[in-house]
Amino acid sequence: MKLERLISMIYMLLNNEVISASALADKYEVSQRTIYRDIEAISAAGIPVVSYQGVNGGYGIIDSYKMDKSLLNAYDAETLITVLSGLSTVFEDEQAMDTVRKLQTIQRDNANPVLNLEMGGHPLYNQLLRDLREAITRRTVIQFDYISWKNERTKRSVEPASLKFRRQAWYLYGFCRERNNFREFKLSRISDMKVLAEHFQRRVELPPVERDPYQRNEGAESVDVLLRFTKRSLALALDHFNNQERTYHEDGSMTIKLQLRDADNTKWLIRVLLSFGEDAEIIEPASLRQELKMTLGKMMQIYSDEV
Template sequence: MKLERLISIIYMLLNNEVVSASELSCKYGVSQRTIYRDIEAICAAGIPVVSYQGVNGGYGIMKEYKMDKSLLSSDDIASLITLLKSTTTIFEDERAHETIHRLKTVQTDNGRAPSLTMDLGSWRSYTAHLRALHSAINGRQLVQFHYTNAKDERQDRVVEPVSLVFKYGAWYLYGYCRSRDDYRVFKLTRMSELLTLPECFQREHNIHTEDVLTGGGGQEQEQISHAIIHFTGGSLARVLDEFYLDEKQFNDDGTLTLTITQAIDTDWLIEKLLGFGEDALVLEPPALRQRIKEKIGKMLNRYKEV
């Protein structure tokens, strides 16, 4: 508790010109004598605390030692706290909790409702996998797991984990796959029987953001760059959820016409459209219409005995 109080006092002094001993005593529920000892400990640690005498006197830190407040506004601090809180719902990171506490000591609008709230957890969260992978990344330990790829092939993988990535509403592991001698991105939902191996790796990994976001080193999937789909009025909310970045036209009869003009994975699109059932009708291109027709035909054949 003392260390936590000392850190909080330091941030109080950094955020205010002068803070009186009585104010600090009241805030932390200790005697002024204890505050005096705390100030001495802070000075002994090399932080230049200045004592101001008089009615409005108290303690402060030399201006030359302070960071310019304009670097972090109240909104910046609130956003940092929100982001850290969202990660602590998944990762049991004591350092994050300590950082949140320190940031709260410099907040000046504690009574105002937050303008941003995030929760990265969900009913389908893979908390155990995430924590195990996070620990392996920090410890530079190899991980092993069974992985089902986009071709429905289930294989053993041994990976040097580099980074966890949250994108498109799902978690991914970016790492160097020893089984493929290349960097790969693995979707956590396709992992099973995850094990952290005792062996540590020495290889230095330079993370390239473009590789993480595009799947670095993986095989490219067939993509389609133009499509027009008509949706009935009973599926508008789902369309907005699934295709929020694409061009949408709301029609007078309550239906919606979706126009896709950016490259999108063809298999993913077909899977999503089949999920809409009779509410979705592909108008263009003809090749996509044919692919969906073939898929539906195969589905009907599986139920021909019904």
């Protein structure tokens, strides 16, 4: 197809100082007259193609349009292409894609990407990311409803400062006017976001503090927990507890040992284990087994009136 040939020719010109019309014609198995028409089309698209006369003449692209290959090696280019491609897909960033196309000119020949980042999600989620990025760039105040890790629902007015991708989730960092301080907000807990017409002056930003709601409280005791998972749930268990000590058994099951940093904060673990149904069991401690039994009892009461 002509479009594929034109794109390939652009990369050829970017990767070579000068290449003759006959060489291009041989490569793409077309006539030199066709190559001349293709060069005219590429030039019309705004790419500065130069014609060189003489025995060693041909076509090339002016050096100021090319990226200096001494600045980046092939590994650097591939890494940047991976990151920028992932971001450009989420944010529909044409400038990022232009950069990707330029980086591809110094990529290894026929290199297949060894990494692929998919940093987005549902189209509405991606739209939220784009709206937030625009608000950050334009320095406009935003309002939204937010559910905190304490399950408190509040309305926030925020001067957005930056977006952060961490632990497979996006976070917004900005100055919260209700709290009169910088705060971090998990995007999955944001709803009814509105971009206001009000602009703000950028404040001196504090480094974001990663708050762990399960972090051990000062003076609280830790506790060792032993969990057993059936063969049917190994993959899901490793997704949740991938950095913990594990033991595989002959029947295909697995036990995982972890340490709760705060023995008083076990609700999160109970909720995770309930998602496994009958495929997970608390071996120890007995107090945690009892807590799970009590939770199951309360759940049964919700449906106790049903026949």
